[in-house]
Amino acid sequence: xxxxxxxxxxxxxxxxxxxxxxxxxxxxxxxxxxxxxxxxxxxxxxxxxxxxxxxxxxxxxxxxxxxxxxxxxxxxxxxxxxxxxxxxxxxxxxxxxxxxxxxxxxxxxxxxxxxxxxxxxxxxxxxxxxxxxxxxxxxxxxxxxxxxxxxxxxxxxxxxxxxxxxxxxxxxxxxxxxxxxxxxxxxxxxxxxxxxxxxxxxxxxxxxxxxxxxxxxxxxxxxxxxxxxxxxxxxxxxxxxxxxxxxxxxxxxxxxxxxxxxx
Amino acid sequence: xxxxxxxxxxxxxxxxxxxxxxxxxxxxxxxxxxxxxxxxxxxxxxxxxxxxxxxxxxxxxxxxxxxxxxxxxxxxxxxxxxxxxxxxxxxxxxxxxxxxxxxxxxxxxxxxxxxxxxxxxxxxxxxxxxxxxxxxxxxxxxxxxxxxxxxxxxxxxxxxxxxxxxxxxxxxxxxxxxxxxxxxxxxxxxxxxxxxxxxxxxxxxxxxxxxxxxxxxxxxxxxxxxxxxxxxxxxxxxxxxxxxxxxxxxxxxxxxxxxxxxxxxxxxxxxxxxxxxxxxxx
Numbered sequence: 001x002x003x004x005x006x007x008x009x010x011x012x013x014x015x016x017x018x019x020x021x022x023x024x025x026x027x028x029x030x031x032x033x034x035x036x037x038x039x040x041x042x043x044x045x046x047x048x049x050x051x052x053x054x055x056x057x058x059x060x061x062x063x064x065x066x067x068x069x070x071x072x073x074x075x076x077x078x079x080x081x082x083x084x085x086x087x088x089x090x091x092x093x094x095x096x097x098x099x100x101x102x103x104x105x106x107x108x109x110x111x112x113x114x115x116x117x118x119x120x121x122x123x124x125x126x127x128x129x130x131x132x133x134x135x136x137x138x139x140x141x142x143x144x145x146x147x148x149x150x151x152x153x154x155x156x157x158x159x160x161x162x163x164x165x166x167x168x169x170x171x172x173x174x175x176x177x178x179x180x181x182x183x184x185x186x187x188x189x190x191x192x193x194x195x196x197x198x199x200x201x202x203x204x205x206x207x208x209x210x211x212x213x214x215x216x217x218x219x220x221x222x223x224x225x226x227x228x229x230x231x232x233x234x235x236x237x238x239x240x241x242x243x244x245x246x247x248x249x250x251x252x253x254x255x256x257x258x259x260x261x262x263x
Numbered sequence: 264x265x266x267x268x269x270x271x272x273x274x275x276x277x278x279x280x281x282x283x284x285x286x287x288x289x290x291x292x293x294x295x296x297x298x299x300x301x302x303x304x305x306x307x308x309x310x311x312x313x314x315x316x317x318x319x320x321x322x323x324x325x326x327x328x329x330x331x332x333x334x335x336x337x338x339x340x341x342x343x344x345x346x347x348x349x350x351x352x353x354x355x356x357x358x359x360x361x362x363x364x365x366x367x368x369x370x371x372x373x374x375x376x377x378x379x380x381x382x383x384x385x386x387x388x389x390x391x392x393x394x395x396x397x398x399x400x401x402x403x404x405x406x407x408x409x410x411x412x413x414x415x416x417x418x419x420x421x422x423x424x425x426x427x428x429x430x431x432x433x434x435x436x437x438x439x440x441x442x443x444x445x446x447x448x449x450x451x452x453x454x455x456x457x458x459x460x461x462x463x464x465x466x467x468x469x470x471x472x473x474x475x476x477x478x479x480x481x482x483x484x485x486x487x488x489x490x491x492x493x494x495x496x497x498x499x500x501x502x503x504x505x506x507x508x509x510x511x512x513x514x515x516x517x518x519x520x521x522x523x524x525x526x527x528x529x530x531x532x533x534x535x536x537x538x539x540x541x542x543x544x545x
Contacts, residue, residue, distance in 0.1 A: 063446060088448035099443040103461045103538040112457060116447045146540040164447070 014077065015040050016168050016200040017062060022071035024057055031057050032068070033224035041167075044194060044201040046211035046218045046233075050254060054225030055204045059172055062202065063093060076167050089117045092161035096173040098153035100145040106132060106156045107141035113164035124163075131159040134193050135186075151182035158190055162199075169194065171203040175210055187213050208250050212236055212243050220253040229253035328508040336512035344497060348516055351494040354410070355482050355524075358417030359471070365418070366425020367467060371459075373426065374433035384430070391423045395481055399488050409490035416485040417478060424474050425467070432466035433459065465539070468532045475524050479517060 015038035024032040031054045039045045049055045060066035061073055064080030064087060073080060076090045092113060100109045111128035115121070132141055135155040145153055154174065161169050171190075175183040191214050194201050203214060211218045212233060220229040229249060236243040291298075312330045319329035328336075369387065373380045398419045402412040436459065444458050486495025494513050501509035 065442065065445065085448050091446070093443075093446040095439070095443060097439060099439050101440065101458070101461070102540075103464075112444075113447045115457070116444075116449045116453050144538050144540075146538075 015074075016043075016076055017202060018072070018074040019058075019062075020072040022058075022061060022068045022073060024054075024061065024066070024069050030224055032061070033226055035071070035221075035225050035227070037219055037227065037230070039168075039200060039202055041200055042198040044191070044199075044203065044214055044216050046203045046205060046215035047221060048205055048208065048211050048218055048250065048254070049221035049225070050206060053221045053223060055206075055221060056172065058221075058225055059170060059202075059204050063091070063170060089113075089164055090167045091170065092164050092166040092168075093170045093172065094154075094157050094161045094174040096176060098145070098150075098157040100153055100156055100160075102145050105142045105144055106137060106148065106152075106159075109145070109156050110159040110163050113160055117164060128159065128163050131163040132156065134162065135159045135189055151178055151186060154178060154186060155189070158186070162193060162197075165197075167200060169199050169201045171201060171205075173205055174203075176205065176207060184209075184213070190214070208247055208254075211250065212247060218246075218250065220250055222253075222255070325505040325507050328511065332508040333511045333515070336506075336508040337515055340497075340509065340512050340516070347492060347494050347497050348520065350492050351482055351486065352520065354413050354417070354486075354493065355478055358414055358421065358482070359475070359478055361414070362418050362421035363425055363467065363471065366422045366470075367429050367463070369422065369426040370429025370433065370463075373430040374459075383426075387423045387426045390419065391427070393419075395420050395484065399485055402485070403489055409492070412489040413482065413485045413493075416489070417481055420481055421474055421478055424470050428466045428470040429463055432463045436462055465536055468528065468535060472525070472528050472532070475528060476521055479521050479524070483517065 017037075017039040019038075020036050022032055022035045023030065035058065037045075047055050047058065057066065061068050062075055062080060064075070064084045067081045076087060078086045078090075080087055080091075100106075101112070104112070107125065107128050110132050111124040114124035114127055119127070129138075129141055132138065132155075135158050137152060137155050137159065140148065140152060145156070148156065154177075158174070175187055178186065187210065193199075201214075203210060205211065214237075215233045217230070217232050217234075219227055222228040231246065231249065233246060236246040315327060315330050315333070318327040319332075324332065369383055373383050373387075395416070398416045402416045406412045406415060440458060440462075441454075444454055449457070482493070483495035483498065486493035487499045488495075490496050494517060498510055498513045501507075501513065
């Protein structure tokens with residue numbers, strides 16, 4: 001009995017993402033050099049770095065679309081590359097651009113992941129409508145992507161990721177193409193929903209504001225995806241003074257002021 | 264007293280009572296592209312009819328019959344020989360439908376199977392290089408049944424258009440969308456259903472629009488050589504019996520048939536591709 005309880009505990013506390021000594025080379029160029037980190041269940045972690053730091057490569061390795069040359073990768077207890085299909089329904093991604101299918105309406109895009117999971121069409125539609133409402137898109141369900149603004153399209157993309165109710169949501173610069181006001185509002189809405197449902201999120205970004213406003217923890221990557229700084233940010237989200245201190249530390253770790261944050 | 268400037272302003276803002284309505288009508292016609300195009304077509308048809316009428320005064324009927332004689336032939340054939348139009352239409356529909364399905368399947372094989380791609384592509388490229396006349400002559404020797412002959416000729420000519428279009432359409436599939444759908448770990452069938460097939464629909468419709476006129480010409484040509492039924496064979500018969508009015512009457516039917524088919528495909532395009540945002544270039 002005790003052993004059973006222990007094994008349940010182990011599952012509950014096991015990290016959703018675990019990278020150990022991961023390396024990736026392109027040609028002769030080492031893009032990811034011995035990277036190790038964990039992301040716990042229900043945690044929102046930001047992977048922050050300048051352009052070319054290897055963030056997207058790390059994300060592709062976690063998504064399972066790229067194989068690491070060395071090291072161990074585990075996502076929701078599986079090897080994302082070797083056991084690609086086993087992560088069906090456990091992982092969802094919101095990309096930098098909305099990537100909506102232009103021939104499908106907002107709700108049809110939002111239900112896409114559910115249909116791929118084999119969920120009944122009626123149930124999928126109801127869930128998609130619910131998710132669109134959670135990202136403030138009630139009333140726009142039947143609009144085509146070209147009838148929506150950039151911010152609205154990105155909201156549909158987030159609803160599509162949330163709809164499959166995944167264990168892990170990966171966000172790849174999902175707010176970076178939006179203006180400051182839209183980006184802030186979308187970040188707030190996403191965080192509210194993610195925290196409400198206890199989702200584990202890994203947010204890849206080059207903008208410090210994304211990290212400071214959303215994450216429980218930030219991992220700052222330098223060249224070769226080497227960890228330059230890792231620190232908790234829960235307090236920074238609530239306290240203006242702590243936030244500025246954290247910003248200064250992150251900027252130092254990035255090697256100076258991040259110009260992209262002014263955009 | 265009214266100054267010259269006042270008079271100029273009055274002229275600009277108020278149309279003169281006489282001819283004001285005509286000017287407005289003229290402006291309406293000139294600024295509406297659809298009406299302008301229809302008007303231009305009417306003008307061209309009237310010029311052609313006038314040219315036919317004038318030519319018919321100076322040459323015998325078997326060279327150029329009058330528009331009246333041709334319209335008489337149209338009326339007569341529409342009542343007695345409509346079966347031949349239906350036969351041609353049926354052959355066209357059957358061959359076009361089969362070529363669409365076979366061409367799409369071959370295009371998908373080229374797109375999805377790296378192993379088979381070079382073989383199928385070579386086959387399609389060789390097919391595109393074979394003249395229509397070769398297929399017509401070969402079909403006459405290979406098949407006894409005229410329906411089989413015409414079907415074979417059309418299919419051999421049309422399949423490569425669909426196959427190459429589908430293959431090109433697949434290559435134009437945005438990688439972003441592939442990565443997006445892959446992130447949900449779909450089966451191959453689901454990728455085909457939710458991404459590839461909807462993406463390829465515009466290519467199929469565009470190809471159908473492009474080949475429909477060509478296919479109409481080819482079916483007539485094939486009927487002329489390989490069958491005793493259909494518009495092509497009737498045109499051959501009319502020509503060999505010096506009934507030029509009937510040749511022109513059949514030509515009229517073909518032009519109408521082509522316009523009707525184009526309108527039909529355009530309607531299907533509107534229904535199937537309503538999601539596309541029309542680009543507007545000033």
